[in-house]
Amino acid sequence: MTVDSIPEARTTADPPQQSLNTAAARNLATTTKSAPQMQEITSRWLLRMLPWVEAKGGAYRVNRRLRHTVGDGHIEFVQEGATVRVIPRELGELALLRGFEDTDVLTALADRCTQRDFSAGEVLVERGSPADRIHLIAHGRVSQTSEGRYGGENAVGVLADGDHFADHALLDSEARHAYTVTAETSGTLLTLSHADFAAVRASAPHLHAHVEEFTSRARQRQNKHGEAEIAVSAGHVGEAELPGTFVDYELEPREYELSVAQTVLRIHTRVADLYNGPMNQSEEQLRLTVEALRERQEHELINNREFGLLHNADFKQRIQPRSGPPTPDDMDDLLCRRRGTKLFLAHPRTIAAIGRGLNACGLYPDHVDLGGQSVPAWRGVPILPCNKIPISREQTSSIIAMRTGEENQGVIGLRQTGLPDEYEPGLSVRFTGINEQAIISYLVTTYYSAAVLLPDALGVMENVQIAPRPR
Numbered sequence: 280m281t282v283d284s285i286p287e288a289r290t291t292a293d294p295p296q297q298s299l300n301t302a303a304a305r306n307l308a309t310t311t312k313s314a315p316q317m318q319e320i321t322s323r324w325l326l327r328m329l330p331w332v333e334a335k336g337g338a339y340r341v342n343r344r345l346r347h348t349v350g351d352g353h354i355e356f357v358q359e360g361a362t363v364r365v366i367p368r369e370l371g372e373l374a375l376l377r378g379f380e381d382t383d384v385l386t387a388l389a390d391r392c393t394q395r396d397f398s399a400g401e402v403l404v405e406r407g408s409p410a411d412r413i414h415l416i417a418h419g420r421v422s423q424t425s426e427g428r429y430g431g432e433n434a435v436g437v438l439a440d441g442d443h444f445a446d447h448a449l450l451d452s453e454a455r456h457a458y459t460v461t462a463e464t465s466g467t468l469l470t471l472s473h474a475d476f477a478a479v480r481a482s483a484p485h486l487h488a489h490v491e492e493f494t495s496r497a498r499q500r501q502n503k504h505g506e507a508e509i510a511v512s513a514g515h516v517g518e519a520e521l522p523g524t525f526v527d528y529e530l531e532p533r534e535y536e537l538s539v540a541q542t543v544l545r546i547h548t549r550v551a552d553l554y555n556g557p558m559n560q561s562e563e564q565l566r567l568t569v570e571a572l573r574e575r576q577e578h579e580l581i582n583n584r585e586f587g588l589l590h591n592a593d594f595k596q597r598i599q600p601r602s603g604p605p606t607p608d609d610m611d612d613l614l615c616r617r618r619g620t621k622l623f624l625a626h627p628r629t630i631a632a633i634g635r636g637l638n639a640c641g642l643y644p645d646h647v648d649l650g651g652q653s654v655p656a657w658r659g660v661p662i663l664p665c666n667k668i669p670i671s672r673e674q675t676s677s678i679i680a681m682r683t684g685e686e687n688q689g690v691i692g693l694r695q696t697g698l699p700d701e702y703e704p705g706l707s708v709r710f711t712g713i714n715e716q717a718i719i720s721y722l723v724t725t726y727y728s729a730a731v732l733l734p735d736a737l738g739v740m741e742n743v744q745i746a747p748r749p750r
Contacts, residue, residue: 298545298718299564304554315563320570324663325577327650328622329692329729330684331704338536339693339730353441353594356417356469363417363467365389373413375449375493384483391475396467403460403468404445410454412472415443419466420599420742423458437463437599439742449476450494463602535586535693537726540575543711544568544721551719561719565708568723572706576727580692581624581667581679586728588624588679588690589668593734603744605629605678606636610657613680617735619687623662624679626670630655630662632745633678674746682736689736693728 354369367385423435600609644655682689694705702708706725
């Protein structure tokens with residue numbers, strides 16, 4: 280080979296492709312053909328079943344009655360080898376310490392937590408025994424049982440990673456355990472004793488004042504949901520003096536701002552001009568782009584940490600399955616925690632696990648007609664597939680149950696319609712120009728969010744084992 284025949288070395292890399300090329304475009308311009316197919320498209324039952332409410336100001340405020348109780352949430356831990364420590368600020372998830380932000384005091388409390396490893400079958404506390412410490416579950420699953428009125432044991436609940444029990448032990452030195460707690464798996468928990476908490480409280484005036492305020496709120500009259508009581512008299516005779524009352528509201532109600540999903544669709548003018556028969560290239564490109572945006576919208580409605588359903592379920596509305604795989608009893612537990620449950624949402628693999636659990640008990644799921652489509656149901660409530668619900672590496676997932684609609688004080692979707700260049704309700708396609716490479720650009724935008732009007736409108740069964748048992 281002569282020197283002259285050696286091709287000239289490239290000095291710069293080719294610029295990245297910005298739009299559909301003509302070779303791909305010709306695939307739609309010759310032969311009998313299908314429209315472009317897309318495997319990412321799913322049934323998107325959540326978007327179809329949510330009642331959509333207009334949020335004209337770009338935000339939606341959820342006003343509720345004043346609640347005297349504060350929520351108790353999941354606690355996170357850090358692990359260094361076999362040693363487990365609670366993150367100090369995570370102690371603020373305890374009802375007693377909610378809103379307390381003195382990091383030094385929280386660190387002092389975290390340092391006094393004692394680690395305890397347990398094995399499956401071990402009884403952690405006995406019903407009626409002195410409750411002298413709070414228990415924080417770092418890892419593992421435990422069950423709570425009580426003595427039945429006619430003998431035997433009654434199942435009360437199941438707790439797992441991040442949960443805690445015996446909160447009352449920190450304030451009441453005479454407290455006793457109301458339930459027997461037994462380990463279902465091996466695991467680790469941390470304990471904080473009443474004596475250690477009292478020692479830190481005595482040396483921290485801010486903590487002492489915070490606890491006194493909490494105790495004062497706890498003494499205020501409230502209903503079983505923690506809302507300020509509305510005084511009503513009933514069953515009286517004669518001229519009894521009637522109580523006076525008023526309905527108090529939360530002073531700082533939550534506001535949900537509309538989130539956004541956007542992309543810029545680029546189409547070369549040559550493709551838009553020449554390769555539009557029999558299918559319009561611009562329309563097909565836009566159709567698939569909108570499908571991708573809608574899929575991302577549903578993903579965010581499930582998983583977004585600000586407004587996603589999995590992260591916004593009240594901690595008192597989160598339950599654990601009794602044995603791992605979903606059983607009819609587990610489904611009933613999830614169903615009975617709210618009135619008027621409209622639907623269940625689960626990953627398709629979780630729905631298969633539900634079917635196995637029913638079949639193991641000699642039961643078969645009902646089916647209901649939903650928009651002309653037959654879907655599985657439990658006690659008349661449809662179980663709808665949603666592949667946006669994540670599956671963990673341990674092959675566990677979640678089942679979501681919800682009541683929907685403003686009139687039912689349920690879960691609602693938020694959007695704003697009437698946008699400039701609106702293509703679909705709440706979605707706009709805006710022409711943004713043609714650049715020097717003759718590429719047309721369109722800004723595709725959708726605005727959305729979701730709001731939970733009352734805590735009991737949304738429930739989640741967590742850590743559901745979906746892998747089939749080995750034969």
